[in-house]
Amino acid sequence: MKVRLPDGSELEVSEGSCVRDVAEAIGPRLARAALVGRVDGELVDLSQEVAPGSTVEIITEGSPEALEILRHSAAHVMAAAVKRLYGEDVSFAIGPAIDGGFYYDFDLDHSFTPEDLEKIEEEMSRLVAAGVPFRRSELDRDEALGRMKSDGQQYKVELLEEIDSDPVTLYELGGFTDLCRGPHIPDSSRVPAFKLTSVAGSYWRGDSSKKMLQRVYGTAFFSQKDLAEHLRLIEEARKRDHRRLGIELGLFSFHEEGPGFPFFHPKGMIVLNEILDYWRHVHRREGYLETRTPILLREDLWHRSGHWEHYRDNMYFTDIDDQGYAVKPMNCPGNMLIYKASQHSYRDFPLKMGELGLVHRHELSGVLHGLLRVRSFVQDDAHIFCLPDQLSGEVASVIDLCFEMYGRFGLDDVRVELSTRPDRSIGSDTQWQDATKALENALADRNVDYQVSPGEGAFYGPKIDFHIRDCLKRSWQCGTIQADLSMPERFDLEYTDSDGQRKRPVTIHRTVLGSLERFLGLLIEHYGGALPFWLAPVQAVVVPVTDEVMDYARDVYAKLRDAGFRVELDDRSETVGNKIRQAEVLKVPRMLVVGRREAGEGTVSVREHSMGDAGPAPLSEVLGRFSALVGE
RNA sequence: GCUGCUGUAGCUCAGUCGGUAGAGCGCGUCCUUGGUAAGGACGAGGUCAUGGGUUCAAAUCCCAUCAGCAGCUCCA
Numbered sequence: 001m002k003v004r005l006p007d008g009s010e011l012e013v014s015e016g017s018c019v020r021d022v023a024e025a026i027g028p029r030l031a032r033a034a035l036v037g038r039v040d041g042e043l044v045d046l047s048q049e050v051a052p053g054s055t056v057e058i059i060t061e062g063s064p065e066a067l068e069i070l071r072h073s074a075a076h077v078m079a080a081a082v083k084r085l086y087g088e089d090v091s092f093a094i095g096p097a098i099d100g101g102f103y104y105d106f107d108l109d110h111s112f113t114p115e116d117l118e119k120i121e122e123e124m125s126r127l128v129a130a131g132v133p134f135r136r137s138e139l140d141r142d143e144a145l146g147r148m149k150s151d152g153q154q155y156k157v158e159l160l161e162e163i164d165s166d167p168v169t170l171y172e173l174g175g176f177t178d179l180c181r182g183p184h185i186p187d188s189s190r191v192p193a194f195k196l197t198s199v200a201g202s203y204w205r206g207d208s209s210k211k212m213l214q215r216v217y218g219t220a221f222f223s224q225k226d227l228a229e230h231l232r233l234i235e236e237a238r239k240r241d242h243r244r245l246g247i248e249l250g251l252f253s254f255h256e257e258g259p260g261f262p263f264f265h266p267k268g269m270i271v272l273n274e275i276l277d278y279w280r281h282v283h284r285r286e287g288y289l290e291t292r293t294p295i296l297l298r299e300d301l302w303h304r305s306g307h308w309e310h311y312r313d314n315m316y317f318t319d320i321d322d323q324g325y326a327v328k329p330m331n332c333p334g335n336m337l338i339y340k341a342s343q344h345s346y347r348d349f350p351l352k353m354g355e356l357g358l359v360h361r362h363e364l365s366g367v368l369h370g371l372l373r374v375r376s377f378v379q380d381d382a383h384i385f386c387l388p389d390q391l392s393g394e395v396a397s398v399i400d401l402c403f404e405m406y407g408r409f410g411l412d413d414v415r416v417e418l419s420t421r422p423d424r425s426i427g428s429d430t431q432w433q434d435a436t437k438a439l440e441n442a443l444a445d446r447n448v449d450y451q452v453s454p455g456e457g458a459f460y461g462p463k464i465d466f467h468i469r470d471c472l473k474r475s476w477q478c479g480t481i482q483a484d485l486s487m488p489e490r491f492d493l494e495y496t497d498s499d500g501q502r503k504r505p506v507t508i509h510r511t512v513l514g515s516l517e518r519f520l521g522l523l524i525e526h527y528g529g530a531l532p533f534w535l536a537p538v539q540a541v542v543v544p545v546t547d548e549v550m551d552y553a554r555d556v557y558a559k560l561r562d563a564g565f566r567v568e569l570d571d572r573s574e575t576v577g578n579k580i581r582q583a584e585v586l587k588v589p590r591m592l593v594v595g596r597r598e599a600g601e602g603t604v605s606v607r608e609h610s611m612g613d614a615g616p617a618p619l620s621e622v623l624g625r626f627s628a629l630v631g632e
Numbered sequence: 633g634c635u636g637c638u639g640u641a642g643c644u645c646a647g648u649c650g651g652u653a654g655a656g657c658g659c660g661u662c663c664u665u666g667g668u669a670a671g672g673a674c675g676a677g678g679u680c681a682u683g684g685g686u687u688c689a690a691a692u693c694c695c696a697u698c699a700g701c702a703g704c705u706c707c708a
Contacts, residue, residue, distance in 0.1 A: 103703095111636065200703030201635025208705050212635050215703065247643075256681080256699050314707090359708085364633050365699090367706060379708065465708095477708055514708040546665045573664075574671080581669035595667055605668080613668055 001052035013050075020046040020186075023058045033060040035190065036069055036183040043069070045136055045183045061222045071097035073134065073185045074194050074220035075104045080132075080176035081123035082106060082216075092178065093155040093204060093213050099473070100230070101219030105202055107155070112214055117196045120216070124194065131189035132174045136182060141166040144179065155204065193227040194220035240471040242524035243370040249529055249586060251520075251537070252371065260368045260375030262517055267537035270566065271523075272516055274535050276356065278408065279380055279513070286401060288354040288382055293334025295358055299324035305333040306426070306486055310459050314361045331357035331381045332484070332509060336491040339385060344495040346387060349505070350394050354382035356516075371521030372476050378516040383484075384508040385493070391435070391506050395442035395464070395481055398510050402466050402479045405512050409523060410532065415467040415475060416448050419456035426460060427485035435483035436462045460486030466514075471525040478514035478522070483507075530587040530609060533629040539566045540626070541583040542604075545576055545595030552599035556592060556619060563623050584609060589629075592622070 002010045003022055013025050019037030023030045023046070037044050038057040043065065050056055059066055075095035082090060086108055095104030110116075139147070141160060144167075148156040156179050160168065163179075171180045173188065185191070195218060202215040221227040238244075246252045251268035254261075264272060280290070299317070302308045307315065307329065316327040328334065335353055344351065360376045367373050384394050406414055418439060421432045439462055443450055450464070457463055466479035484507040487493070494502045513519040523531065533539055540560060544553035550571060557569040568588075570579045576593065583591045591607040597616075598604055604622055606614045617625075 114637085198702060199636065202704045203634075206705065208634065212704075214635075217703080254700090259699065361707080364706065366633065366635095366704080368700090373707075377708065480708070511708065516708095518708060543668080545667055548665075573666095575664095575666045576668060577666080578670055579668090584669050591668075593668060597667085607668060 003050055003053070004055040006055065006057045011056075015052075016049060018047050018049050019044060019056060019058070022050060022056045026058070030058055030060070034058045035060060035063075035066055035185045043183050045134070046186050047136065048183075067221070068097045069183065070185060070191065070222065071102040071220050073188075074191050074218065075102040076134070076171065076173050076176065076178060076180070076184065077124050077127050077188050077191055077194075078102075078120060078196070078216065078218060079104050079106075079178065080127060080174040081120050083176045084174065085119060085123055086110065088152075091153055091155055092176075094159075095178075101197065101217060103215050103217045105155075105204070105213040105215045107204075107211065107213050112199045112216060114199075117199060117216065121194075121196050124191075124196075127174050127188045128191050128194075129189070130174075131187045133187040134184040135172040136184070137170050137172070138167040139170055141168050144168050144170065148179070191220055192222055193224045194218060195227060195231070234472070237471040237473075240525045240528045241370075242372070242471075242521040245524050245529035246371065246521075249524075249537070251524070254370075259365065260363060260373075262371055262374055262376075268520070270537040271520060271531065271535050275513070275516065275519070279356070279405075282401065282405065283354050283382070286352070286397070288352040291335060291338055291353050291355045293328070293331060293338065293355060293357060295328055295360075296320070296325045297328060297334065299326050301333050301337075302326045304490055305336070306460070306490060307333070314363065316360050316362055327360045328357070329359050329361045331355045331359065331379060332383065332487055333491075335381075335383045336487055336493065339383075339493055340491060344385070344505070346495055346497050348385075349495070350384050350386035350390055352382055352384045354380070357381050371517040371524075372470060374515070374517050377518065380511050380513045380516065382510050384510065385495070385505045386508070388434070388506050391483065391508070392438040392441045392445070394508055395439055395483075396445050398481050398508070398512070399442060399446050399448060399464070402481075402512050406466070406468075406478075409519075409526075411468055411522070411526060413469060415469075416443070416450035417453050417456075417465045417467060418443065418450050419453045419458075419463050419465065421462065422455045422457050422459060424459055425457070431485050432462065435485060439464055439481070439483060458482055460484050461509075468522050470522060476514075476518055476522060478519060479512045480510065480514065482509040484509045530589070532632075533589045533626070534632065536587075536589050537566065538568050538586065538588050540568075540590040540592055541579070541588050542567060542569045543576060543579045543583070543591055543593045544569075544571065545593065547573075549594055549596060549599045553594050556594055556604055559619060560592075560623070560626070563626070565626055580607065590626075 001015050002012055004010055011022065011025055013022055019039065020031060020034060023034040034046055036059045037046060037048065038059060039048065039050055040054045043059070075097065079092055079095055089108060091107035093105035093107060096102065141163065145157060145160045148160060159179060168179060169182055171178050171182060171184055196216055197219060198217045200215050201212045203212055204210040219230060221230060249267065250265050251271065252262050252264045255263060311329055315329050318325050335355060338353065356378055358376060358378050363373060363375055386394050420436055443464065461483040463480055463482035465477050467475040468478050469475050488504050488507050493505055495505050497503045542553050542557045544550050553569060557567055560567040570582065572579065580591060587609060589609045593605040593607060603616045603618050605616045606622060608614050
């Protein structure tokens with residue numbers, strides 16, 4: 001019989017050949033390198049028989065999908081090791097490959113310690129050394145169900161009950177049999193490098209009302225070198241952690257007395273204020289009007305806005321003069337009141353009202369994470385009131401604004417997501433369709449790549465989210481553009497149209513940076529703490545070589561300061577080397593060394609952070625360079 | 633909130649078998665005036681997260697609380 005190869009050629013193989021036989025027929029080296037096959041587009045085991053005329057591709061280590069398959073198989077090896085070590089009273093949940101590794105969820109009474117992980121690793125090593133084969137088998141669904149029931153594998157039973165296919169496939173390895181679609185590498189010896197990284201709790205099916213399982217994370221590679229490199233990168237990334245850098249650089253701190261509420265130090269405030277200055281500059285240019293609304297507002301407002309109904313669990317409440325008040329978790333209701341304080345004409349539209357509003361949200365204690373997840377933050381909020389046919393255009397201009405601003409901060413790894421109608425939502429089908437369409441059109445118009453998250457929209461409307469990754473590749477939402485189908489109704493917003501009729505405006509609720517706090521955290525990680533000149537809390541340090549030139553140093557310092565730069569004078573009785581090191585550690589962009597030579601010539605010796613000595617220059621020229629850096 | 637781990641000087645961390653506490657950095661004073669990533673000496677600084685318990689004796693063992701970390705869930 002003949003099979004087709006990816007390059008279009010045909011190959012003669014004997015009847016009943018499996019993928020491995022095909023690889024063998026192409027070449028013995030390929031057969032040794034083969035991990036799995038792809039037959040007519042579908043990934044299969046090497047042992048899979050191929051039908052005459054099918055297209056067969058051999059997947060080896062170099063193939064893009066190889067690593068995922070390896071890690072999935074490694075998860076099975078780990079599960080087999082756990083079964084051998086902890087016996088029959090372990091229930092197995094799921095064990096997929098994930099970005100950067102794999103995990104397996106177990107249910108057992110004993111809770112895993114780091115020592116257990118070592119033991120499991122050792123057992124895995126034994127399995128790898130033994131080269132235990134993966135055995136695939138097919139079984140009637142009912143038969144498999146009966147078997148998992150008798151084995152007490154409740155999670156597998158639950159999975160089987162929801163599976164449509166019949167028969168189902170099972171994989172056995174080293175005494176551990178798992179319900180699994182496959183495919184798998186041929187045997188455990190093909191997991192050359194692996195490491196178990198951590199253990200953490202996880203709910204069965206991610207549902208907090210269900211039982212908590214123990215999730216063991218690990219990763220696997222095709223070589224020890226790749227594994228070592230991966231671990232090195234993780235270590236490297238940890239050094240960029242904004243929580244560590246924020247303390248080291250004196251930007252902010254956290255205290256037990258206010259969990260989740262960041263304290264900004266003078267240097268942190270400088271960075272925040274620079275961000276705000278820039279924000280105001282572009283928003284004024286775009287025609288936004290700035291507002292400010294109270295932090296505490298009477299409780300009935302929150303009933304009216306729908307927050308009581310949908311967001312109460314995340315809100316802080318208090319009583320004032322026997323009246324119930326709530327601390328605002330969002331800025332919208334306040335801005336709705338501002339809108340209603342005057343009459344509006346279609347001529348005013350689009351009306352863009354921005355508020356840098358401080359909001360408080362009671363987040364679950366376990367989700368707090370440095371500046372990236374806090375309980376109080378400044379949202380760079382804005383509400384855009386417009387006509388229905390302006391919606392798409394306004395969304396598009398916010399998309400432009402987001403990319404422009406992220407670009408200014410050097411952030412280019414931005415993921416865009418469109419979230420559609422959730423189960424629990426308000427508004428009519430037409431409203432949702434129109435709004436979703438408007439968002440899609442805006443994205444298409446601006447040629448933005450995006451993923452769709454079905455059912456992840458806000459209860460009041462569909463939204464576009466902008467995500468940026470932190471140093472450990474965790475993704476955080478920053479900007480969001482939400483069509484708001486709820487507020488105009490709830491607050492009975494109106495405008496007068498050209499025909500004199502009172503009509504309901506369309507509202508967009510949007511942020512660009514999202515939360516100033518989160519944005520700062522991501523900036524710190526993005527730059528590894530070495531913020532660009534225009535954002536750096538200290539832009540330059542004057543380093544006098546000896547006390548003898550202190551007067552000149554003071555003069556240089558004063559001139560820079562008077563020119564509006566953030567500069568410090570290091571007049572400590574320390575060596576030049578020490579002062580330089582200090583400035584390098586604090587990631588100050590420029591160091592200006594002044595000694596006898598410079599004092600005599602009216603120059604400074606410039607040193608650039610992490611770049612070293614950049615040579616002498618007249619002070620006037622340095623002032624010009626600094627101005628250019630700020631404008632960049 | 634849930635599961636697991638952790639909490640010792642401003643920061644990073646030692647502290648063995650239960651016997652009342654240590655280093656480096658930083659900070660202060662003095663000496664030193666040094667040319668591009670750590671000059672030297674001396675000194676101050678701790679309710680060992682908090683509250684209970686066991687014990688002749690607790691940083692150390694047990695319980696609870698608080699906070700942090702990883703993850704789940706949730707979200708800007």
